[in-house]
Amino acid sequence: MLTDRQCKVLKLIVEKYIKDPVPVGSKTISKTLKCSSATVRNEMSALEEAGLLEKTHTSSGRVPSEDGYRYYVDHLMEPKKMTGEDMLKLQTVFHNQQLALSDVIVKSLQVISDMTNYTTVVLGSTSHENLLKQIEVVPIDEGSMIVIVITDRGHVEHKNIRLQDVSLEEVKKTVNLINNLIVGTPIDEVSAKLEYEVKPIIGKYVKQHEQLYNAFYHVFSDFTNQEVNVVGKNKFLTQPEFSNIEKIQSVFSKLDNPELLHKIEEDDDNNIKVYIGSESKIDDDVTVIKTRFKSGNQEGTLAIIGPKRMEYDRVVSMLEYMKENIER
Amino acid sequence: MLTDRQCKVLKLIVEKYIKDPVPVGSKTISKTLKCSSATVRNEMSALEEAGLLEKTHTSSGRVPSEDGYRYYVDHLMEPKKMTGEDMLKLQTVFHNQQLALSDVIVKSLQVISDMTNYTTVVLGSTSHENLLKQIEVVPIDEGSMIVIVITDRGHVEHKNIRLQDVSLEEVKKTVNLINNLIVGTPIDEVSAKLEYEVKPIIGKYVKQHEQLYNAFYHVFSDFTNQEVNVVGKNKFLTQPEFSNIEKIQSVFSKLDNPELLHKIEEDDDNNIKVYIGSESKIDDDVTVIKTRFKSGNQEGTLAIIGPKRMEYDRVVSMLEYMKENIER
DNA sequence: TATTAGCACTTAGAAAAAGATAGTGCTAAC
DNA sequence: GTTAGCACTATCTTTTTCTAAGTGCTAATA
Numbered sequence: 206m207l208t209d210r211q212c213k214v215l216k217l218i219v220e221k222y223i224k225d226p227v228p229v230g231s232k233t234i235s236k237t238l239k240c241s242s243a244t245v246r247n248e249m250s251a252l253e254e255a256g257l258l259e260k261t262h263t264s265s266g267r268v269p270s271e272d273g274y275r276y277y278v279d280h281l282m283e284p285k286k287m288t289g290e291d292m293l294k295l296q297t298v299f300h301n302q303q304l305a306l307s308d309v310i311v312k313s314l315q316v317i318s319d320m321t322n323y324t325t326v327v328l329g330s331t332s333h334e335n336l337l338k339q340i341e342v343v344p345i346d347e348g349s350m351i352v353i354v355i356t357d358r359g360h361v362e363h364k365n366i367r368l369q370d371v372s373l374e375e376v377k378k379t380v381n382l383i384n385n386l387i388v389g390t391p392i393d394e395v396s397a398k399l400e401y402e403v404k405p406i407i408g409k410y411v412k413q414h415e416q417l418y419n420a421f422y423h424v425f426s427d428f429t430n431q432e433v434n435v436v437g438k439n440k441f442l443t444q445p446e447f448s449n450i451e452k453i454q455s456v457f458s459k460l461d462n463p464e465l466l467h468k469i470e471e472d473d474d475n476n477i478k479v480y481i482g483s484e485s486k487i488d489d490d491v492t493v494i495k496t497r498f499k500s501g502n503q504e505g506t507l508a509i510i511g512p513k514r515m516e517y518d519r520v521v522s523m524l525e526y527m528k529e530n531i532e533r
Numbered sequence: 534m535l536t537d538r539q540c541k542v543l544k545l546i547v548e549k550y551i552k553d554p555v556p557v558g559s560k561t562i563s564k565t566l567k568c569s570s571a572t573v574r575n576e577m578s579a580l581e582e583a584g585l586l587e588k589t590h591t592s593s594g595r596v597p598s599e600d601g602y603r604y605y606v607d608h609l610m611e612p613k614k615m616t617g618e619d620m621l622k623l624q625t626v627f628h629n630q631q632l633a634l635s636d637v638i639v640k641s642l643q644v645i646s647d648m649t650n651y652t653t654v655v656l657g658s659t660s661h662e663n664l665l666k667q668i669e670v671v672p673i674d675e676g677s678m679i680v681i682v683i684t685d686r687g688h689v690e691h692k693n694i695r696l697q698d699v700s701l702e703e704v705k706k707t708v709n710l711i712n713n714l715i716v717g718t719p720i721d722e723v724s725a726k727l728e729y730e731v732k733p734i735i736g737k738y739v740k741q742h743e744q745l746y747n748a749f750y751h752v753f754s755d756f757t758n759q760e761v762n763v764v765g766k767n768k769f770l771t772q773p774e775f776s777n778i779e780k781i782q783s784v785f786s787k788l789d790n791p792e793l794l795h796k797i798e799e800d801d802d803n804n805i806k807v808y809i810g811s812e813s814k815i816d817d818d819v820t821v822i823k824t825r826f827k828s829g830n831q832e833g834t835l836a837i838i839g840p841k842r843m844e845y846d847r848v849v850s851m852l853e854y855m856k857e858n859i860e861r
Numbered sequence: 862t863a864t865t866a867g868c869a870c871t872t873a874g875a876a877a878a879a880g881a882t883a884g885t886g887c888t889a890a891c
Numbered sequence: 892g893t894t895a896g897c898a899c900t901a902t903c904t905t906t907t908t909c910t911a912a913g914t915g916c917t918a919a920t921a
Contacts, residue, residue, distance in 0.1 A: 230884055241894045246885070264885045264900045303751060305677055305693030341669055345687040346830060349633055353681060353689065359673040361681065361691040365633030423631060439789070442782045453781070454770045461767070502674060558913055569865045574914070592871040592914045865920075871913085878907070884900085891894075 207255070207276075213238060214248045215257055216281040219269045223514050226445055228266030271482040271513070274492070278479050278517055285518035287526060291320055295523075299530050306503055307359070310531060311434055314507070317523055318437030322444070323511030324460065328470055329432030330504055332392035335360050339388065342380050344373055352424045356392060358502055362428055366420040371413045379407055379417050395425040432505075433463040444512045446490050459487045460510070469495050470506045477524055482513050489513075494520050498531045535583070535604075541566060542576045543585055544609040547597045551842050554773055556594030599810040599841070602820075606807050606845050613846035615854060619648055623851075627858050634831055635687070638859065639762055642835070645851055646765030650772070651839030652788065656798055657760030658832055660720040663688050667716065670708050672701055680752045684720060686830055690756055694748040699741045707735055707745050723753040760833075761791040772840045774818050787815045788838075797823050798834045805852055810841050817841075822848050826859045 207215070217237055218229045231245040238245060249267050252258045257273035260266075269277065298304075298313045307329075314325040335356035344350040345365070353363040368376070386406075387398045399422055407414040438460055441447045447456065459465055468486055472478065480486070480493040487493065492515045495508035507527055509520050535543070545565055546557045559573040566573060577595055580586045585601035588594075597605065626632075626641045635657075642653035663684035672678040673693070681691045696704070714734075715726045727750055735742040766788055769775045775784065787793055796814055800806065808814070808821040815821065820843045823836035835855055837848050 228884085232884085243886095243894050243896095244892085247893090250886080260885085262884095262901050264883075265902080266884060303695065303747065305695050307693055338673075339671055341681070343667055343683050345666075345685070349687070351683065351687055351689055353669070353683075355671050355679065355681075357673070359677070359679055359693055361679055363681075363689040365635055365687055367631065367633050419631070439782065439785050442778055442785070448778050450770055450776050450778075450781070453778070454767065457767050457770070556913085560913085570913095571865050571867095571915095572863085575864090578915080588914085590872055590913095592912075593873080594913060863921090865918100867918090868916090870915085873912090874910090876907100876909080879905085881904075882902085884902100886897105886899085888896090888898105889894100890896100891892105 207252075208248075210238070210240075211248050211252055212281055214245060215252055215269075215273060216277065218249075218258065218267055219273060219277040219281070222269055223516060226514055228261055228268050230266035233266075271484075271489075274481045274513060274517075278481070282518050282521075284525075285522050287519075287522050291523070292526070294320065295526065295530070305359075306500060306531065310505075310507070310527075311436065313527060313530075314434075314436045317509065317527070318440055321509070321511070321516065321520060321523070322440045323509050323515065323520070324438050324440050325436045326466060326469070326506075326508040326510060327432075327434040327436075328466065328506040328508070329360065329434075330358055331431045331467075332428055334358070334504075335392045337388050337390050337392060337395055340380055340383055342376055344376075350376065352421070354392075354424060354428065357389075360432060364424045364427065366424065368413070368416055368420060371416060375411050375413060375417065378411050379403075379414075379421065382406060383421065392425065392428050393430070395428075396422055399425065429463075431463055431467050433466055435460055435466070440511075446512050446514065452488070452490070456488050456491065466508075469493055469508050470497070473497075475499075477521055477528075479517065479521070485510075492517075494524060496524050496528050498528050500532050535580075536576075538566070538568075539576050539580055540609055542573060543580055543597075543601060544605065546577075546586065546595055547601060547605040547609070550597055551844060554842055556589055556596050558594035561594075599812075599817075602809045602841060602845075606809070610846050610849075612853075613850050615847075615850050619851070620854070622648065623854065623858070633687075634828060634859065638833075638835070638855075639764065641855060641858075642762075642764045645837065645855070646768055649837070649839070649844065649848060649851070650768045651837050651843065651848070652766050652768050653764045654794060654797070654834075654836040654838060655760075655762040655764075656794065656834040656836070657688065657762075658686055659759045659795075660756055662686070662832075663720045665716050665718050665720060665723055668708055668711055670704055672704075678704065680749070682720075682752065682756065685717075688760060692752045692755065694752065696741070696744055696748060699744060703739050703741060703745065706739050707731075707742075707749065710734060711749065720753065720756050721758070723756075724750055727753065757791075759791055759795050761794055763788055763794070768839075774840050774842065780816070780818070784816050784819065794836075797821055797836050798825070801825075803827075805849055805856075807845065807849070813838075820845075822852060824852050824856050826856050828860050 214234055217234050221229045231242040234245045235242040257270055257276055258267040259270045294316050295313055310327055318325045335358050338357045339355045341353040342350055348369055349367050351363050351365055355361050382403055386402055387395055390398050404418050441456055447453055475497050477496045482489045485491045485493045490513050492513045493508055493510050495506055497506050542562055545562050549557045559570040562573045563570040585598055585604055586595040587598045622644050623641055626637060638655055646653045663686050666685045667683045669681040670678055676697055677695050679691050679693055683689050710731055714730055715723055718726050732746050769784055775781055803825050805824045810817045813819045813821045818841050820841045821836055821838050823834055825834050
């Protein structure tokens with residue numbers, strides 16, 4: 206258990222380091238705290254002993270360790286009220302009556318990314334949670350048409366398909382069949398259902414059923430598993446701890462990987478959660494702060510991704526604010 | 534006018550430098566050419582005089598200047614036959630009968646980006662060239678619906694809109710009106726036509742016409758001006774001349790700007806064109822190689838973007854190959 | 862007259878040396 | 892328990908030294 210003063214020292218070091226990423230020395234802290242640098246040094250080495258601080262070399266100042274950030278977030282951080290300016294910028298987005306929820310979310314995350322210089326992410330619902338609502342087919346020219354798939358949650362995807370010597374009528378038959386038989390099925394189960402329920406029927410009634418079946422099968426099996434929207438990826442380029450190319454390469458490849466981002470959602474917690482460094486699964490220098498949201502039939506996850514040295518208090522209150530606003 | 538030997542020297546220097554980005558010295562060249570390093574030095578200083586070579590410092594080897602690359606591309610470069618391996622990889626994409634043309638293009642550009650380590654771009658036709666073919670509306674829940682816009686070239690876009698207290702019937706009336714009155718209009722003129730041709734009519738026959746008009750107006754005015762698809766942006770991170778963060782930041786911000794990329798298309802040339810360094814409008818260290826393609830009602834531009842020190846011969850033949858394959 | 866050998870000279874870059882700075886840990890006094 | 896004082900340490904910056912790769916010029920050569 207930490208003493209009162211140790212908490213203060215840790216808090217000061219974390220906050221100082223977040224402002225300016227250079228190791229913090231005892232002298233700096235002693236100025237704020239009413240005691241000498243020697244005392245602070247003693248406390249610091251106790252905190253290091255406890256694994257909450259680290260040195261970059263024997264005679265350097267201290268830097269928060271992963272556990273140090275953890276302790277800060279769990280016990281020391283005070284929620285920071287949003288500034289009027291920040292609030293105002295978000296309000297104008299939220300109060301735009303024209304915009305649908307999904308657009309509001311993306312727009313406001315853009316605003317947040319610009320305000321904070323961190324990357325933001327929205328994860329929509331998975332193809333398991335989306336039920337097929339309707340499909341539409343629009344012929345474009347000889348032998349090519351567009352299939353549009355709409356889910357009950359308003360997710361829309363379309364795919365251009367090529368069919369040879371298949372009459373529009375045959376296509377319409379198939380579309381009707383699908384719209385009658387498998388509407389309401391979770392998207393990720395549609396392919397299977399197509400095979401077992403639709404294939405036998407179109408096999409009987411529809412010419413060129415082989416081609417048609419294959420085309421629709423691909424439409425559904427290519428359907429995105431999870432809507433992912435990453436906003437402000439380039440913000441990482443402005444963060445000093447990501448100033449080398451290999452690091453950026455590694456982080457970008459992770460951010461481009463929807464499956465990996467999807468893992469952020471894995472825990473089913475509805476509150477705001479903070480994943481620091483290695484906990485983030487993205488990079489040891491990265492922190493992910495996320496929350497789930499639910500509004501009507503829309504649900505998903507919001508996340509803000511930045512350096513481990515993130516303005517935790519500010520980001521947490523922004524996410525809280527976002528969540529509240531979305532949920533009503 | 535360059536002598537025969539000067540051409541050889543320039544060609545060797547450019548090709549050497551493309552392989553390995555270090556200034557080329559006279560000794561290296563003299564090994565290939567049947568003459569002494571002193572002779573090569575004389576030729577080199579003539580080429581420098583002509584503005585085709587540059588030195589990084591007084592006693593360094595030579596590096597091609599922008600004009601040097603230009604001369605190489607225009608006069609010295611020999612078309613390089615694609616390797617069997619490269620060709621095979623692209624063939625498998627092109628011979629996939631299932632895929633629609635637009636998918637084939639994106640897939641093959643992905644392949645090219647991976648083979649070459651350069652970034653690739655497809656620019657589709659502009660909203661001016663796309664004619665409205667059809668709109669569809671799908672209600673999602675109370676007060677929110679999805680509008681799907683389809684153009685004659687098979688471009689599809691959708692937008693979630695919010696309407697308060699508007700019955701589905703009124704919406705359908707409007708949709709029918711639009712589908713009857715302004716189908717066939719270039720997308721970028723639809724907004725105007727909505728105002729002059731549809732607004733007066735729905736004003737009379739449709740309740741809540743104000744809201745409906747606004748919603749549809751936004752759907753069309755938000756329609757993307759130009760389909761842009763950038764593949765393999767991260768490849769820039771692997772190029773040695775882009776190893777510093779500011780450079781990457783600048784290039785990425787350009788690649789994220791559809792209007793700027795659109796400028797690649799500005800000249801109306803159907804052949805393969807090479808824009809070197811400052812000509813590229815993106816960055817002085819960047820080269821853009823592009824060509825237009827046309828196939829049925831689909832047309833657009835393909836581009837490969839990489840460092841100025843690009844494998845010109847290889848890229849040009851790949852683009853030629855792509856263009857040919859797309860056009861039949 | 863074009864080519865080449867030879868040599869003095871230049872510069873970047875690597876390696877080594879010297880200082881300067883900001884911090885620590887420990888001891889002994891308060 | 893706190894603090895002043897001091898020896899010690901590592902990094903960073905600057906300076907110096909050395910080396911390697913290249914040039915340009917001159918004079919000899921074919």
